[in-house]
Amino acid sequence: MCYHNKLLYIIVVISALIFIGCATTYAPADWLPKTEDIPKNIYGGWITIITETNSLDSEDLGMQYSGEFIAEDSSTVFLLYDTLYQIPKNKIKSSILELDSKNATGYGLWTAGGIVSTISHGFFLIISAPVWLVTGIPTTILESSRDRYEAEYPDEIYWNEVKKFARFPQGVDGIDLSQLKPYNITPE
Amino acid sequence: MPWFFNTTLKKIKENKMKFINKILKFLPARILLLLISVSLIFHPNCSGSRIERISESPEQFNIMKSSENLPYIKLHMKNGDVYVLEKWEINSKKDSVKGIGKLFNPQRELIAENNYKLPMKEIVLAETNQIGASMGGALTAITVISGIVTVICLANPKACFGSCPTFYTFNGNDYIVQAEGFSSSILPSLEEKDIDALYRIKPNSRNFSIQLRNEAYETHIIRSANLLALQKSDEGRVFSTQDGKFLQATYLREPNSIIASEGDISEKLCSFDGIERFSVADSNNLAERETIEIDFQIKESKDVGIVIAARQTLLTTFLFYQTLSYLGSSAGEWLANVERSGTQFKSLLENPRSVLGNIDVLMQNKNGEWEKVGEVGETGPIATEIKIVPLNKNMYQASENSSAKVKLKMAKGLWRIDYLAIADIGNEVEPIIISPSSATPSSFYNSNVVESLINPDSVLITYPGNEYFLNYILPEDYNNYELFLESQGYYLEWMRNEWLGEENPDKVFQMLFNPQQYYKDLAPQFKKNEAEMEETFWSSKYVLP
Numbered sequence: 001m002c003y004h005n006k007l008l009y010i011i012v013v014i015s016a017l018i019f020i021g022c023a024t025t026y027a028p029a030d031w032l033p034k035t036e037d038i039p040k041n042i043y044g045g046w047i048t049i050i051t052e053t054n055s056l057d058s059e060d061l062g063m064q065y066s067g068e069f070i071a072e073d074s075s076t077v078f079l080l081y082d083t084l085y086q087i088p089k090n091k092i093k094s095s096i097l098e099l100d101s102k103n104a105t106g107y108g109l110w111t112a113g114g115i116v117s118t119i120s121h122g123f124f125l126i127i128s129a130p131v132w133l134v135t136g137i138p139t140t141i142l143e144s145s146r147d148r149y150e151a152e153y154p155d156e157i158y159w160n161e162v163k164k165f166a167r168f169p170q171g172v173d174g175i176d177l178s179q180l181k182p183y184n185i186t187p188e
Numbered sequence: 189m190p191w192f193f194n195t196t197l198k199k200i201k202e203n204k205m206k207f208i209n210k211i212l213k214f215l216p217a218r219i220l221l222l223l224i225s226v227s228l229i230f231h232p233n234c235s236g237s238r239i240e241r242i243s244e245s246p247e248q249f250n251i252m253k254s255s256e257n258l259p260y261i262k263l264h265m266k267n268g269d270v271y272v273l274e275k276w277e278i279n280s281k282k283d284s285v286k287g288i289g290k291l292f293n294p295q296r297e298l299i300a301e302n303n304y305k306l307p308m309k310e311i312v313l314a315e316t317n318q319i320g321a322s323m324g325g326a327l328t329a330i331t332v333i334s335g336i337v338t339v340i341c342l343a344n345p346k347a348c349f350g351s352c353p354t355f356y357t358f359n360g361n362d363y364i365v366q367a368e369g370f371s372s373s374i375l376p377s378l379e380e381k382d383i384d385a386l387y388r389i390k391p392n393s394r395n396f397s398i399q400l401r402n403e404a405y406e407t408h409i410i411r412s413a414n415l416l417a418l419q420k421s422d423e424g425r426v427f428s429t430q431d432g433k434f435l436q437a438t439y440l441r442e443p444n445s446i447i448a449s450e451g452d453i454s455e456k457l458c459s460f461d462g463i464e465r466f467s468v469a470d471s472n473n474l475a476e477r478e479t480i481e482i483d484f485q486i487k488e489s490k491d492v493g494i495v496i497a498a499r500q501t502l503l504t505t506f507l508f509y510q511t512l513s514y515l516g517s518s519a520g521e522w523l524a525n526v527e528r529s530g531t532q533f534k535s536l537l538e539n540p541r542s543v544l545g546n547i548d549v550l551m552q553n554k555n556g557e558w559e560k561v562g563e564v565g566e567t568g569p570i571a572t573e574i575k576i577v578p579l580n581k582n583m584y585q586a587s588e589n590s591s592a593k594v595k596l597k598m599a600k601g602l603w604r605i606d607y608l609a610i611a612d613i614g615n616e617v618e619p620i621i622i623s624p625s626s627a628t629p630s631s632f633y634n635s636n637v638v639e640s641l642i643n644p645d646s647v648l649i650t651y652p653g654n655e656y657f658l659n660y661i662l663p664e665d666y667n668n669y670e671l672f673l674e675s676q677g678y679y680l681e682w683m684r685n686e687w688l689g690e691e692n693p694d695k696v697f698q699m700l701f702n703p704q705q706y707y708k709d710l711a712p713q714f715k716k717n718e719a720e721m722e723e724t725f726w727s728s729k730y731v732l733p
Contacts, residue, residue, distance in 0.1 A: 035238055035239065035319055035322075036319060038239050038317050038319065039258075039259060039260040039316070039317040039318075039319065040260045040262075040272050040274075042262070042270055042272060042292050042296050043296060099239055100238075100239065103322075103323075103324070107323065107324065107327060110324075110327050110331075111327065114327070114330065114331060114334055117334060117335075118334065128334055131330060131334075132330060132334065135326050135327065135330045136327060136330075139323050139324070139326050139327050142323055143323040143324075146237055146238055146323070147237050147238055147239045164241050164243035164315065165241065167296070168264065168268055168294075169243055169264060169313055169315065170264045170266070170312040170313045172268075173266075174266050174267055174268075175267060175268035175294050176268075176294065179294065179295055180294065180295060181295045181296070181297075183296070
């Protein structure tokens with residue numbers, strides 16, 4: 001294998017390693033607020049719920065619901081996408097709640113750029129490139145996965161922990177849910 | 189281009205590729221394993237958090253006012269409305285909250301923007317958020333450090349990397365650098381023998397090993413690497429002189445005083461311990477001289493000598509790399525000319541070297557004039573070399589006092605002196621030459637390492653990253669011998685891209701024919717880098733003195 005092919009191979013493997021560990025986001029592009037805007041954000045987080053398969057119906061593979069986390073009560077999770085969805089808690093197989101947009105791609109590219117820049121370090125590259133890698137990979141992975149609440153068969157402890165990130169953390173009693181509007185992404 | 193240089197370049201290129209391939213081969217296996225481990229450790233399930241949300245009923249809400257970390261409060265009402273207030277404050281009775289902000293309905297449409305004062309009892313839930321530090325902090329820190337290294341290496345490539353063939357020996361704890369071989373032999377025609385004292389090493393058995401390393405972008409061609417064993421006198425040591433003699437010496441003692449421009453430096457030079465005396469180069473002339481005055485006691489009419497342990501600063505490294513920069517893309521042509529021209533060109537190369545000079549030892553003659561009686565000095569900033577200069581007995585006997593004076597004269601900022609002593613000189617001794625008996629690894633490119641070093645017609649060729657252990661068998665009474673390493677060979681410096689931007693043949697001619705002016709012209713450039721050079725040099729390579 002020639003030098004350039006090997007270098008390319010290493011860059012691809014390193015890039016893959018950086019991004020394999022990263023958590024996937026389910027929210028539409030630009031839907032989630034920047035972290036710094038969270039304190040004044042008036043919407044709920046983006047929740048993705050996968051329901052259980054119906055054991056009596058072999059063709060039922062379960063459903064995936066994604067949308068703004070509106071509220072939860074003792075038996076139901078309320079989620080707003082094009083309309084309001086009410087999902088029974090006992091049907092939920094997994095739940096993922098995301099609060100803000102992440103800068104993982106930026107950090108990944110930053111790390112890759114840093115690694116490339118060590119070419120200028122000559123022999124010292126043998127030390128500086130791995131330092132970049134052992135700093136950059138964890139930073140990128142941690143960035144992608146922070147402030148993300150994920151659970152299989154979520155229990156009440158989970159819902160108690162995440163309900164403060166709903167649009168209505170106080171619950172939906174006394175609120176006219178029929179008038180709710182989803183958050184529209186407006187171009188900046 | 190002459191045949192020699194063509195083939196050498198080709199070989200260098202081939203071996204550079206081999207070296208890079210070796211590194212690349214190493215990287216995926218070990219580094220990728222490390223990275224996979226790191227990735228697994230930091231799997232998404234081990235997530236952290238930047239957003240801390242405090243959401244409580246008004247009675248339980250304990251934060252009383254906004255702060256830099258908690259600028260906003262969100263007040264959730266029973267009907268789904270939400271107030272987002274900044275500059276907020278809860279009154280002391282905890283029955284109302286006031287602030288400036290916006291009111292949104294359950295559809296999250298903006299209803300009003302105002303100064304609000306809300307009774308706590310109308311609020312169902314109060315919420316505030318604190319945002320933690322960005323994960324980018326670690327990357328910012330590493331970027332700054334990495335950037336500094338990049339800037340230093342790009343701005344000052346002459347301070348990075350360089351070294352000569354380095355030899356390490358075991359001092360009981362670790363392998364320490366003891367010698368750098370033939371530092372000024374930068375071409376085949378400049379091949380020479382180099383003798384370095386293994387002064388700080390005490391062998392503990394007849395089996396003695398030396399580790400030979402190539403730690404720079406250089407090709408090292410080593411013809412021989414022999415140990416020289418020299419019989420010591422009782423309680424004495426053996427030192428080499430600049431002209432290659434070996435002298436027994438006893439009764440090593442400190443001089444009365446050693447005075448440099450900054451004052452008495454005796455304390456720094458009283459032992460061979462790595463604490464060095466050095467000065468900075470002159471701002472206008474790199475060849476400008478300085479003087480150190482040594483006063484010592486005369487006890488008997490014995491032959492005495494002055495023992496000096498010193499190594500060069502990075503001034504010569506800078507000058508060498510700067511010259512290669514001036515040679516630029518025509519470096520090959522110039523160096524091939526040196527090879528072709530026999531002694532003519534080589535004598536020209538002596539010009540710049542002699543202007544900088546070594547450490548000259550001077551004594552006063554009977555007319556009171558200072559006269560050179562000897563010199564010490566070896567090219568290279570890595571290994572500290574120790575040598576003896578015999579003093580002229582007639583001159584110090586001529587002194588009326590019980591003490592005598594010696595002066596050291598040298599270029600400012602060129603030498604780092606570690607140790608200085610006066611010793612009684614004994615007999616001249618002849619060395620027992622010990623060739624390596626085995627090596628690990630034992631072969632290189634299908635050649636036997638030991639055979640290559642023993643046979644004067646063959647050489648051991650090393651490339652960056654190569655390491656060999658050379659094993660020797662010492663005489664039975666090895667404790668009675670002083671050991672020296674005698675290496676012979678030359679090395680080829682690899683040109684670097686950073687050096688190609690300053691090609692200037694006029695400066696090369698100036699260096700050869702008018703080195704005095706060359707050193708004056710280069711002084712400002714060197715002074716700009718002098719302060720950081722040492723640190724940059726050692727941080728860019730693995731070898732430490």
